[in-house]
Amino acid sequence: MRIINALLAIIMIIGFSCGPAQKDESKEKVEPTEEAFYIKAILQDGNGDFDPWNTSRWSDWYNEKGELIRQFDVDTSVKFKSRDEPWLVKFSDQYTNKSFFIISKQGIVMDGNGLVLDARTETQSLPLEELSALKKVPWQGGCEIRGIFYNLPQVKETQDTQIINFTFAGWKRGVKINGIGDVEQHRLVVENCVFTRNRVGFYTNGYNTLLKNCQFFENGYGAIYSGSRSRRNQFIGNTFRDNTLSQNQHSYGDFIGDTFFDSEISNNEFSKSHIKSDQRRIGISMFRNMGESNNLREQMPHNNIIRNNHFDGYSVAIHIGSRMGRDTRNDITDEGRDYAFYNLIESNTIENTTIGIKINTDGNTISNNTFSNVKEEIVLQCVFFDLNNTTINNQQNDKVKLWYVTEDYAAYADWFRFQDDLNGSIKKEEKLITVYSQEESPIFPQPSDNFKINPPKANAENLLVDRRVGAPMDTDKGEFSLDLPGEETVAIWDKPISRIGEKDYYSILFFDDKGTEINRCGRSEVKWKQIAVGYFINKKGEMEVAAIPADPIEGKYPVYIFDRGFKVPKEIRYEDNENPNITISTDKKHTLLVSFQ
Numbered sequence: 001m002r003i004i005n006a007l008l009a010i011i012m013i014i015g016f017s018c019g020p021a022q023k024d025e026s027k028e029k030v031e032p033t034e035e036a037f038y039i040k041a042i043l044q045d046g047n048g049d050f051d052p053w054n055t056s057r058w059s060d061w062y063n064e065k066g067e068l069i070r071q072f073d074v075d076t077s078v079k080f081k082s083r084d085e086p087w088l089v090k091f092s093d094q095y096t097n098k099s100f101f102i103i104s105k106q107g108i109v110m111d112g113n114g115l116v117l118d119a120r121t122e123t124q125s126l127p128l129e130e131l132s133a134l135k136k137v138p139w140q141g142g143c144e145i146r147g148i149f150y151n152l153p154q155v156k157e158t159q160d161t162q163i164i165n166f167t168f169a170g171w172k173r174g175v176k177i178n179g180i181g182d183v184e185q186h187r188l189v190v191e192n193c194v195f196t197r198n199r200v201g202f203y204t205n206g207y208n209t210l211l212k213n214c215q216f217f218e219n220g221y222g223a224i225y226s227g228s229r230s231r232r233n234q235f236i237g238n239t240f241r242d243n244t245l246s247q248n249q250h251s252y253g254d255f256i257g258d259t260f261f262d263s264e265i266s267n268n269e270f271s272k273s274h275i276k277s278d279q280r281r282i283g284i285s286m287f288r289n290m291g292e293s294n295n296l297r298e299q300m301p302h303n304n305i306i307r308n309n310h311f312d313g314y315s316v317a318i319h320i321g322s323r324m325g326r327d328t329r330n331d332i333t334d335e336g337r338d339y340a341f342y343n344l345i346e347s348n349t350i351e352n353t354t355i356g357i358k359i360n361t362d363g364n365t366i367s368n369n370t371f372s373n374v375k376e377e378i379v380l381q382c383v384f385f386d387l388n389n390t391t392i393n394n395q396q397n398d399k400v401k402l403w404y405v406t407e408d409y410a411a412y413a414d415w416f417r418f419q420d421d422l423n424g425s426i427k428k429e430e431k432l433i434t435v436y437s438q439e440e441s442p443i444f445p446q447p448s449d450n451f452k453i454n455p456p457k458a459n460a461e462n463l464l465v466d467r468r469v470g471a472p473m474d475t476d477k478g479e480f481s482l483d484l485p486g487e488e489t490v491a492i493w494d495k496p497i498s499r500i501g502e503k504d505y506y507s508i509l510f511f512d513d514k515g516t517e518i519n520r521c522g523r524s525e526v527k528w529k530q531i532a533v534g535y536f537i538n539k540k541g542e543m544e545v546a547a548i549p550a551d552p553i554e555g556k557y558p559v560y561i562f563d564r565g566f567k568v569p570k571e572i573r574y575e576d577n578e579n580p581n582i583t584i585s586t587d588k589k590h591t592l593l594v595s596f597q
Contacts, residue, residue, distance in 0.1 A: 036073040036104065037060060037061065037070055037071070037072065038073045038074075038075040038104065039052075039072055039074055039075065039076065039078070040075045042058065043076060043078065045057075049079050049080060049082075049113070050079065050080050050081060051080070051081040052072055052080075053083075063094075065092070067090050067091060067092035067095075068089070068092060068095060068100075069091075069092050069094055070097060071099055071100060071102055072100070072101050072102070073102050073104045074102065074104055074105070074108065074110060075105045075108075076105065076108060077110070078108075078110055079109075079111040079113050080111065080112050080113045080115045081113070082113055083115065085116075086117075086118040087115060087116065088118050089117060095145070097145070098145060098146060098149070099145060099146040099147070099148065099149035099176065100117070100145055100146065100147050100171075101147065101148045101149070102148075102149050103148065103149070103150045103152065103161060103163075104152075105152075106154075106158050106161055106186040107155065107158040107159045107160070107186075109161075110148065110162065111162075111165055112163075112164065112165040112167075112193070113165055114165055114167075115166055115167070116166075116167040117147055117167065117168055117169065117171070118167075119142075119143040119145070119147075119169065119170035119171050120142070120169050120197050121138065121141065121142045121143075121170065123137070123138040123142075124138045124139075124220075125197070126138070128218060128242065128274060129275050131197075131218070132245050132275055132277055132279065135247050136247070136248060138220065138245075138246075139199050139220035139245075142170060142172075142199070143172055144172050145171065146172055146173040146203075147166075147173065147175060147176075148163055148166075148168075148174075148175045148176070149175075149178070150163075150175070150178070150188055151177065151185075152180075152185070152186045153180055153184065153185065153186060154183075154185060154186045154187070155186055158186070160186075160187040160188065161186060161187065161188045162188075163175060163188070163189070163190045164189075164190075164191045164192050164193065165192050165193065166193045167194040167195075168193065168195050168196070168198055169197045170197050171198045171199070172198070172199050172200070173198065173199070173200050173202070173203040174193075174195045174198045174201045174202060175190060175193075176203045177203070177204035178205050179205045179207055179228075179229055179230065180206075184208065185206050185208045185209075187208050187209075187210075188206075188208070188209045188210070189209075189210045189211075189212070190202070190210070190212075190214065191210075191212050191214065192213050192214065193214045194214070195214065195215070195217075195219060196215075196217050196219065197218050199219070199221050200219060200223075200224075200225045201216045201222075201223045201243070202214075202225070203225045203227065204224075204225070204226055204230045205227045205229065205230055206230060207229075207230055207231045207232045208232050209233045210233075210234045211224070211236070211238065212234070212238065213237050214238045214239075215238070215239045216238060216239065216241070216254065217240070217241040217242055217243065218241070218242050218243065218245060219243045219245070220245050220246040220248070221244065221246055221248050221249075221252060222243055222244055222252050222253060222254060222255070222256045223240050223243040223254045223255060224254070224256065225256045226255070226257050226260035227258045227259065227260070227289075228258065228289070228299075229259060229260075229299050230259075230260040230261075230263070231260060231261050231262045231263060231483070232262045232263065233260070233263045233264075234263065234264045234266075235255070235263070235264065235265045235266075235268065236267055236268070237267045237268065238268045238269070239268070240254040240255070240269065240270045240271060240283070241254075241271040241272075241273065241274065242273050242274060242275070242281075244280070244281060244282065247279055247280070250280070250322075250415065250417050250418055251282075251285050251287050251322040252282070253281075253283055253284055253285035253319065254270060254281075254282070254283055254284070255283065255285070256285055257285065257286040257287070257301050257304065258286075258287060258288070258289045259289055259299045259300055259301060260286075260301055260304065261299055261300075261301060261303050261483065262302075262303045262483075263304050263305075264304070264305045265284060265304070265305065265306045265307075265309065266305065266306075266307045266308050267307075267308045267309065268310070269309075270284075270309060270310065270311040270314065270317070272352065280315040280316075280414075280415045281313070281314045281315045281316075282314065282315060283309075283311045283314050283317045283318060284309075284318045284319070285316075285319045285322045286301040286304070286319070286320050286321065286322065286340045286343065287321060287324075287340060288300035288323070288338050288339045288340060289323075289330070290326065290328060290331040290332065290333070299483055300338075300340060300341070300519075301320075301339075301340040301341075301343060302339075302341050302484075303343070304343045304344070305343075305344050305346070306318060306343065306346070306348065307345075307346045307347050307348065308346075308347050308348065309348045309349075310348070310349045310350075311348065311349070312351050312352055313351075313353060314350075315353070315354050315355065316354065316356075316358055316415065317348070317350045317353050317355070317356050317357065317374075318345055318348070318356070319358045319360075320340050320343060320345075320357075320358065320360060320364055321338040321339070321359065321360030321361030321383075322338070322358075322360065322418070323338040323418050324336070324337065324360040324381075324383040324384075324418070324419060325338075325360075325383040325418050325419045325420060325421050326338070326418040326421055326422075327421035327422050332565060332566050332567060332568070333521060333523065333565055333566065333567050334500070334523055334567040335498055335500060335505075335507065335523055335567070336384075336421060336423075336500065337384070337517075338361055339361060339518055340360075340361045340364070341362055341363035341364060341518075342363055342365075343364045344367070345357055345364065345365065345366045345367070346365075346366075346368055347368045347369065347370075348369045348370070349369070350369065350370070350371050350372070350374055350377075351371070352372070352374075353373075353374045354374070354375050354376065354412070355375070355376045355412070356369070356371050356374045356376065356377045356378060356379075357369065357379070358376075359379070359380050359381070359387070359390055360383050360387070360419065362386075362388045362389050362390070362516050362517065363388070363389045363390070364391075365390075365391040365392075365393075366378060366391070366392045366393075366395065367391075367392070367393045367395070368393075368394040368395070369398075371398055376399075377398045377399050377401075377442075378392065378395065378398060378399070378400045378401070378442065379400075379401045380400060380401070380402055380403070380435070381402075381403040381404075381409070381416075381419060382403070382404050382431045382432065383423050384422075384423050384426060384431075384499070385426060385430060385432070385499075386431070386434075386467075387431075387433045387434070388432075388433075389434065389436070390434070390435050391436045392435055392436075392437045393437060393438065393439040393441070395440065395441070395442040396440040396441065396442065397442070397443065398443065399442060399443045400435075400443065401445075402445055402451060404428040404431045404433075405427075405428050406420045406424070422500050422501060424501070425499060425502045428450065429449070429450070430468070431450055432449075432451070432467065433450065433452075434451075434453075434455050435451075435453055435454075436453075436454055437454065438454065441453075458515050463515040464489065464491050464511060466493065468495075469493045469494075469497055470493070470495070472492060473492060473494045474491070474492050474529075474530055474531050475489055475490060475492075475531075476489070476490050476531055476532060476533040477489055477533065478490065478533035478534070478543035478545075478590075479541075479542060479543050480518075480519065480542050480543060480564045481510075481512070481519075482541065482542060484512050484513075485513065486512070488510050488511060488512055488513075488518065489513075490508060490509070490511075490533055491508070491509050491511065492506065492507075492508055492509075492528040492531055492547070493506070498520075498523060503525070505523050505524060506524045506525070506526065507520050507522060507524070508520065508521050508522040508528065508531060508545055508547060508562065510564055519565050520565070521545060521562040521563065521564050521565055521566050521567065522545065522560065522562045522567065522569070523567045524549070526549045526551050526553055527549070527551060528547050528548070528549060528550060529550035530583060531547045531584075532545070532546045532584045532585055532586050532592060533545055533546075533586070534546070534586040534591060534592055535589075535590045535591070536561050536571075536591075537570065537571060542563075542564065543590070544561050544563055544570070545562045545564070546562075546584050546592050547559075547560050547562065548582055548584055552580070555578060556575065556576060556577055557574070557577050557578065557579060557580055557582050558573065558574050558575045558577060559572070559573040559574050559577075559584060559592075573594070574594065577596075579596050579597075581596060582594065582595070582596055583596075583597075
């Protein structure tokens, strides 16, 4: 490893070309999308191990200048030929593929044999101190191609696919995994790899992957991005250091969990920085992305386990709900709510860190973590009106801080710019934090009107009763989150339930069967009179909500149809209706019925 690090430190790539910029990856189709160029037949020529840099043996992949013109489609197990120096990869201007290598067959092994795949620009090869000082600059250009891409459905009784013994440097994504909708993905193991100076080291929208014993250091945006609907993945025994050099987002960390669930992050080492810098460093950051490209991320972070990790020298070791309060054009609810719940933070060791564990969202559990030289050990921040159902056990003698308004965290305001975007008009006396703690409790502030310890558990009668606006005026049930058990409850109130900026709004809220809010839609300045749940436009999958206003909107009483998570309706029916005596319901097939008196 020392040899690899030394080589990477001195290589300078001049005049590198790595193809055009690529679009958002969350809805990609399965690759390859062009004619495949498989390697198995050529490897049977008797000329030894895989040596894709050999322009004669692999002439179909190169132009006359010795530049790559197409990806390698790997349809057999390979061991790369040993080489003493990194491969400085050069692509032609005509290279149109999004990835360098595509794994095209389940159960194969790609053994890099210590190979360094180096696509860095000259700037990305600077010494760490100089690179860090440039922040976004080195990462706005550079390679737009992924090193290895994987996206294959499960084949029973076939061994795991493996990617082992590589170093990825300078790629848009060192390894990129895509999901296949609801189709089970074939098991992938990524092991003993190094990811450095990439924009993101490892990026997954997929599932059923084990990433272990890898090293992530000096990547620009983050080490690992576990994105839209990624699930049932394991990240075990890896090492992280200095992985948010660009400071691109206040919610980015070494591990970025965006709408991922049912995953495990355990036994990892989050190491002390190699430089002295005032840049913020987050170890693990979880959030629900808000609606990039007008597409609501299908899930929110839930049922994840963060266990037995070691953090040394971070601004924040673990940040849950890190985008709560964010005002952004990508927020299609236009409410700034983040969701991350039922996550377990257990038996981690955190030292020499400013803030150990920071929780912004409902329904998470903290237990048996150890702090040493941590200024703020556990922080609970009530960003909007409520922060409920946090459980903290086995943290005896540790201190819990409560943050309600910006004055409470003025010293750290630059780290948490998202948190005060939309909540400035909510006063401290309007806010409430509740915690359940019955085993070896930490040191809490005294209970008050703003803080309750072990309040009575909600029951079926009062589950949705809001402390400010009372019981909902109308509710319905339906399937709005396919990955959560049971149906969800949809509710409206006859008083405003939201406050954003200086204004109160009526919104439609979604709750799971435990009473945890999981989504919102239909933000309105006019009160809703009635809602109904069914398949009104979609005929399967997640349901929709129909709503009618209690007061006229420009003299009309239309029927609005919303997808969960959207402020703007996907369809409006009866746009010219002036009759206030309109009602809605559904039949047994969940079809919308509209009646007039």
